[in-house]
Amino acid sequence: xxxxxxxxxxxxxxxxxxxxxxxxxxxxxxxxxxxxxxxxxxxxxxxxxxxxxxxxxxxxxxxxxxxxxxxxxxxxxxxxxxxxxxxxxxxxxxxxxxxxxxxxxxxxxxxxxxxxxxxxxxxxxxxxxxxxxxxxxxxxxxxxxxxxxxxxxxxxxxxxxxxxxxxxxxxxxxxxxxxxxxxxxxxxxxxxxxxxxxxxxxxxxxxxxxxxxxxxxxxxxxxxxxxxxxxxxxxxxxxxxxxxxxxxxxxxxxxxxxxxxxxxxxxxxxxxxxxxxxxxxxxxxxxxxxxxxxxxxxxxxxxxxx
Numbered sequence: 001x002x003x004x005x006x007x008x009x010x011x012x013x014x015x016x017x018x019x020x021x022x023x024x025x026x027x028x029x030x031x032x033x034x035x036x037x038x039x040x041x042x043x044x045x046x047x048x049x050x051x052x053x054x055x056x057x058x059x060x061x062x063x064x065x066x067x068x069x070x071x072x073x074x075x076x077x078x079x080x081x082x083x084x085x086x087x088x089x090x091x092x093x094x095x096x097x098x099x100x101x102x103x104x105x106x107x108x109x110x111x112x113x114x115x116x117x118x119x120x121x122x123x124x125x126x127x128x129x130x131x132x133x134x135x136x137x138x139x140x141x142x143x144x145x146x147x148x149x150x151x152x153x154x155x156x157x158x159x160x161x162x163x164x165x166x167x168x169x170x171x172x173x174x175x176x177x178x179x180x181x182x183x184x185x186x187x188x189x190x191x192x193x194x195x196x197x198x199x200x201x202x203x204x205x206x207x208x209x210x211x212x213x214x215x216x217x218x219x220x221x222x223x224x225x226x227x228x229x230x231x232x233x234x235x236x237x238x239x240x241x242x243x244x245x246x247x248x249x250x251x252x253x254x255x256x257x258x259x260x261x262x263x264x265x266x267x268x269x270x271x272x273x274x275x276x277x278x279x280x281x282x283x284x285x286x287x288x289x290x291x292x293x294x295x296x297x298x299x300x301x302x303x304x305x306x
Contacts, residue, residue, distance in 0.1 A: 007045050009079075012072050014041035015053060019069050020280035022059040061287050070117040077120075092121050092281040097128040097139035101224040102268055105244045106159070107143075110292045117288060121281045130198055130222070130266075140282050142271045145198070153271040156286065158293055161241040161268075162261035163199055166254040167191070168234045181258035182237070183208040192236030195220040196227050199239040199264060207262040228254060 010031075017027035017038070024035040031038065046053055053065035061069060098107060103125065114123070126137065130145040149155060165182045172178075175191045182188065193201060193215045202214050219235050221227040228245055231238040232253040240254060241264055248254040270289060277283045 005048070007048055008041075011041040011045040011048075012076060014038045015045055016069065016072055016076055018042060018054070018059060019061060019065070020284070022277065022280075022283050059283075061291070063291060066117065066288065066291055074119070092279075093124060094121055094141070094281045094285055095124045095126065095137075095139040096141050096143070096285070097126050098143040099128050099130045099145045099268070101228075101244050102143055102145065102159075103127075104225060105247060106268075106293070107289075113292060114285070114288050118281070118284055121284065123285070130224075140272065140276055140279070141285060144269050144271050146266050146269075148267060148269050150269070150271050152273075154274055154276075155269050155271045156290060158268040158270050158289065159243060161243045161264050163203060163239040163241055163264050164261040165204060165237050165257040166228075166231060166240040166245070166249070167237040167257060168232050168253065169255055170234050171231075171236065172255055172257070176257075178257045181260055183210070183258060183260070185210050185212055188212060192218050194218060194227055194230055194236045194238035196222065196224070196238070198222065198224055198227070198266065199241070201239065203262060203265055204239060207260075 013031060014027060014033075014037075017030050018024065021027050021030065024038045027038045028035040042053070049064075049068070051064045052062050053068060054060065055062055111123070114121075126139060128139075128142055128144065143158065144150065144155075167175075171191065178187045180187050188205075188210060195201070195215055195218050200214055201212075204210070205212050219230055221230060224241065224244055227238050228240055228248045230236075231240075232248060237257065240248065242249075242261055245254065249256065270286065272282065272286070277286060
């Protein structure tokens, strides 16, 4: 049986350029061919591989496309190296502003995959304050947490989540049991409620028909991780997001007081200023992050405030 045929180099170059530049016109200009030639070479490559490399009607890589690009890009870079002393390559730098708990619970466990796919991109992380959308310095891309949308920014939905009341095993032993699923005013009144503007208790109260105002007393935090740590330390009951709080629940540091969960009023959104995705490294991270989170992000452009 003959070995698999290596795709023509011009097809691989067209694929890499299109994935990086996200435009057949720009890819054609870089390769000194017509846009139709770029499209033709891509169709040839997809036909030979037997798979689609880009999503239909867009330049977003499919899962197969992202996996193949991770192989093609270093191979092309190796071919571009001239014999003899190597010139030092300049890494593409991408600044990402990201909220603290999302960074620890969602992004960092997946970043090794991005590093393997794009070793030439230097990723710089900085903290963003949830709801206030404040960053230490300007960033290329921002992961924001709030109700959205954000006027003047292009954006893609990253993650929705649901909340449920949780506390430490010791708190449950002292104040429980909560046979009503923490869904009555009497049960809520037995414990100290940990407060945060990130997850208002009114979300839970409305869903359960509990006639109580937003609590005004008790410990308050503006970071989800600290809020969950406080509950695990026995400071009271808090609302935990199931995805972001999974490690606290899985480890047993926190226990659920109800089998029920309700949608959080806030979501995580990837935001960028118009034109940012013309930089290949920004487009690469955008595509990788959406794929890493299941490819469920919905791109929405907000033209207000431009």
